Amino acid sequence: MAQVLEFKLPDLGEGLTEAEIVRWLVEVGDVVAIDQPVVEVETAKAMVEVPCPYGGVVTARFGEEGTELPVGAPLLTVAVGASEGASGSAASPSPSSSSPSPSGKGPGSGAESSGGSGNVLVGYGTGAPAARRRRIRPDRLDRAVAEVPVVEAPVVEVLVAETPGSDGPVPVVSPLVRRLARQHDIDLRRLAGSGPDGLILRADVDRAIRTAEETAAATARVAEAPVQAQVPAAAPNGVAAAAGAERIPLRGVRGAVADKLSRSRTEIPDATCWVDADATELMAVRAAMNAATGPSAGPKVSVLALLARICTAALARFPELNATVDTEAREIVRLPGVHLGFAAQTERGLVVPVVRDAHTRNAESIGSEIARLTELARTGKLSPAQLTGGTFTLNNYGVFGVDGSTPIINHPEAAMLGVGRIMPKPWVHQGELAVRQVVQLSLTFDHRVCDGGTAGGFLRYVADCVEQPAVLLRTL
Template identity: 45%
Template sequence: MGREFLLPDLGEGLTEAEIVAWLVAPGDTIVIDQAVVEVESAKSIVELPSPYGGVVASLFGEPGQIIHAGQVLLTVADAATAMDVPDVPDVPDVPDVPDVPVAAATAATPSEGSGAVLVGYGTTESTRPASTVPAGRFGRTGTPSETHVFPADVAALPAPTLPVAAAQTTPTASVMTGVLHPARRSPVVSPIVRRLARDNGFDASMLAGTGQNNLVLRTDVDDYIRDLTARPAPARATPARNAAQPADVSADIRIPITGLRKAVSARLTTSRQEIPEATIWLDVDATALFTARDQLLTATGERFSVTALIARFVVAGLRQFPLLNSSVDTASQEILQHGAVNLGIAAQTSRGLMVPVIHDAHAMTTRQLRDSLAELVAHSPDGTFPPSALTGGTFTLNNFGSLGVDGSAAIINHPEAAILGIGRMIERAWVVDHALAVRTVVELSMVFDHRVCDGKTAAGFLTYVARCIENPVSLLADL
């Protein structure tokens, strides 16, 4: 009898996710805790492990389809009976996609538990193998030199066999790149590649990739888009138009608000509707900050970014003005002042605006804070942050100067009480000792919740951070 793996509760109130890619196919033998599907929620892209072992009987949903918590993702049949059950759905043959032999794998007995933490499935001691399962991400079989060892208590089961002709099938010249095939399911790893294809109206997995094992690369998507735009438009009857009417009339495009964009829209809307915000800003001479950065490099041999140093000043400022490290509990009509400083860093990613969080920033040294910030920056291009890194923020720092602007009246990241923005740092004429000089100047913009504090507190925090930027040595007095 088949067991159903339902989409689990993804936490943080997330009730839906989009299927990005299947990591297994019907007929594959899987073990407990093997990753079987990659899904994209409003928070992040994650691989979900199966709580059951056995043979994959059927998959529910296609890449790009939205599924809701509690819906069936796949069914798993007991491996001992799967060999005798003829109703396991067959995968339709695709002429121009090479057949891949089903790999032999070991399956856990039904009585064993999953080591993965899935809400609704419980957790026990993990039986997940340390190495990749042979029937893995792309469904290929490992070579003899890639033998995988599983725990001794996992019973070995025979793998389903295929005809020799099918097992020896190899890619041929008939597999054409740059051509969409509706039944093709080529592996696509990069979220950027999937997003690029989706934005241009097609599914990247329908292309025959040029990478290893037909992996779809960005160049494959770019080539298809280039060919698509170069093709002549199909001839069709057009209504007569006035001579004054322009020949090229652009059509409207509807872009669905889903996934991350949907979550961001809801949060920003709530922020605007609920928070009575006020904005203050200040131009600051940052010349000494760059000098301090260079001195740190000379003294330690390590590089510290300007953003990391400002983050250090922000954390110190929040300890001086803790009311800004708060949120408002509208149900109880109370201001919740947080003990820990969990510093959010606004990041522009391929998935959109995200705010990963450096937890317990108040307990970090400047070096630790720098390293944590660098780790977030490394994940920013594709937005592959773990879900835990996107929750629990108490204050947000936004370096929008990287976008080439001086300032912004930013929207507070609800339910936080304030956000500090850093503009671009450029050389300007500045008065120093009653004389004009060329200095590196930055504009700081701060938006705060007027329910939490008045302008005096916000201005005190902003001028404190400004003094630290203008004279970094002054921070020593508060350490």
Template identity: 45%
Template sequence: MTATKVFLLPDLGEGLTEAELVNWLVAVGDEIRVDQPIAEVETAKSVVEVPSPYAGTVAGLHGEPGQTLDVGKPLISVTPSIEPVETGTPLVEPVETESAETTTPLVELVETEPVETKESAAAETYRAEEKAGSGNVLIGYGTPGGTSTFRRTRPSRASAVSTSSTRSTPSVETEGAGAKLTTSADDALLLRTRVPGKLGAVISPLVRRMAKEHGVDLGHMQGSGESGLIMRRDVEAAITKTPVKPAQGPLVEPVETKAFETGHPQAVESKYTIDARTGLGITKRTPVRGVRKAVAANMTRSRSEIPEATVWVAVDATALVELRADLKKTEVHNTPGLLAFIARFVTAGLKKYPALNTRFVSTEDTSGGESQEIMEFDGVNLGFAAQTDRGLVVPSIRNADKLSAKQLDTEIKRLTAIARDGKATPTDLGSGTFTLNNYGVFGVDGSAAIINYPEVAILGVGRIVDKPWVVGGELAVRKATELTLTFDHRVCDGGTAAGFLRYVADAIESPTSLLADL
């Protein structure tokens, strides 16, 4: 008899206390190995795969896709294939269990002579993994090390009559928590199992989210991809055929309204719940969670704690646009984008004006009072805003000040791709020291941006459009854009902010001379 182990949802980084279960990668009854991904969860930062610290058979899944789980709560129950045995452990271990009728000691017999079979080889492998630890450690949770001890706890003996509608209730041990978790037969029926060609054939979290939002049942869908894989096009096709159910709510009594043309009252019936303040029907309620919840909290904290100020300047970007066009004629596939060039100018400007690449820190001193300091960094981790299906995220290019425009362009493309796939790590999304926001891609000229807390500044770039411009005393049509810098007034004054902004603007207007000096 082997005690079932319960794996608790670990701390996924940066003090996050909860995560949304996106998808199970295993099902009840599956055989899994140490470090095998068992679930995809979405935190406030990204979608990550959670590996199992145990090898064995999946006994239970504690949660359904779409459910928000708290860190430290049960995630999955695993029954080890072979229980690790310590040197010196007694071969017979009496453990008293309570029964409704009598109290009888249980004994466990352990073979002392190994049997040369595939099963014994697997057991030895499992023992080695369990003693050494998997090494695939998430923040706040690690698999057992070599000095760990393994305590056997025998499940209680239950006396029950076997019928077609009744099952025994197993008792399982929660590793490291000292608590017991009981899963009833009714709960077990609620656990999602994977059916080949059905739910198990969905890989993309975006496809699952799309199906969930439009009420598409993936369990009865045959995918058009390889081996029945359900693709985005399959869900889109189902959406066009499946009407979306409106939000459920009690029907309200008919309301008499006056027709403007006839003046006669008309009875209008609403199928939605009525909002008491506006008198309008509520068509949808969207929980604030995941990335949107993190963005809301971060922006609120930024506006409430940072005394921000904004400066802006109009820039003639004609020379930069022409420089890129000339480079593209000779290097069709390796020409950096305009954002990469601007990123290069920004990192050079932050070296000249390092106050904008700092952090304002408030701590409690030894006397109980508040101590404040400005923290400077050896290098620039340049964040850039990227719009994804999960919302706006800010991946950062580490040590961006040491990269060329081509290297910056490569990193921008790489990080944008993983951010849109939901695979960016907390380090990718939370290590920036300054943010560059290209909101010109949305067709706008300017924005009073909110600083990405805990940074102290953000530079916005508007769209580049043809505008009338005075050149050499004459009116001409030039490629113009607008730069907007929002900064924390606690770390510097307007002169520093204006100096940095003017430096970047001059670099855009005369890119050749600046790039020659970099």
């Protein structure tokens, strides 16, 4: 006998509380295997494919593409043991397994005992081969759903009536009723069912369709009447609703960036100092390194990798800037290792991948890791763990063709080094005017962790290494 199990949006880790549905990978009626990805979601950190811990027939999906769901909200329901095609994918899970643990541990998470892996992220599954997507004939799907026992726990979770307008499961079983509502843009969550236990029937949907048609007709009649000049209405926050104004939701990566920058400006008393540096020698050293041939010649070294290595050397001399502030305890926490973040602009917005243990790496190793993380950022495949835990950030905004900026600290870090474009400028070199490769360096720092003397010393050391790379060689 089939059981309908509800799969909820799992905790994706790193403190994330919500995700936006980007693309459904399955349709109602599809057969899914255990750990098969069923939906692609976008969190504030990354794009993630979410696998389903159950094997069976998809009977319902919750949320259209573009909808934002909180962790714990229903994603889809699966009829386990609904057909011969699905029974080979998984055994029937126990009734207590309708809400799998994200860690894959606990009731209903073991594949042997429940038929579901309980794992929720790609890469942590059981490794079962993904089944080909197959459609179940409507008569089989209806028969499978009709066999669901209404007294068992999993079914109660699907059919429990919720208050109209809530975000819980929709109390409707018939695929025909769902299809009818979808064709007429009827939100089933806003309907109060007239069936047993609040079950939504076709008559309820038909009534809602008639009401919507009457409302549309009345609106059309009002629209045909002469339009009088009106004062632009004001939005709840007081912003005028100008005609043709576009409103863009602050969510996903853009929302996370907005929240972090706002928090940084609110909590951190930051200050900025800057200096121009002659980068001619640094560029010459880089050219010589990349021109080297032979077995010992490694991959090309980027300017960003050299600047990153200079930063780790500077932080070893000025550990005050590799820190954070515990506001509740009123303590400065100096961190033992350098996890270096670097700003990367992508189609999804600004992200800051983190090079772990950068203080243990040389320029070549840092460059390779930056290249790897940049490619993952470009394709939207960075994991949340690769975007968090930084202790210091390097921002190369020179790639946008600008000379300088005042960076906003990447909360909860204590400092950020900004690097402008390197370009030929007139410069006094060895007492004579010459054309040199000049760059502007700017350091924004948390004034709670140090005073201007420390920040100036850090920035001056970075500038000295840029102007005379031999200074860095003494510390290697």
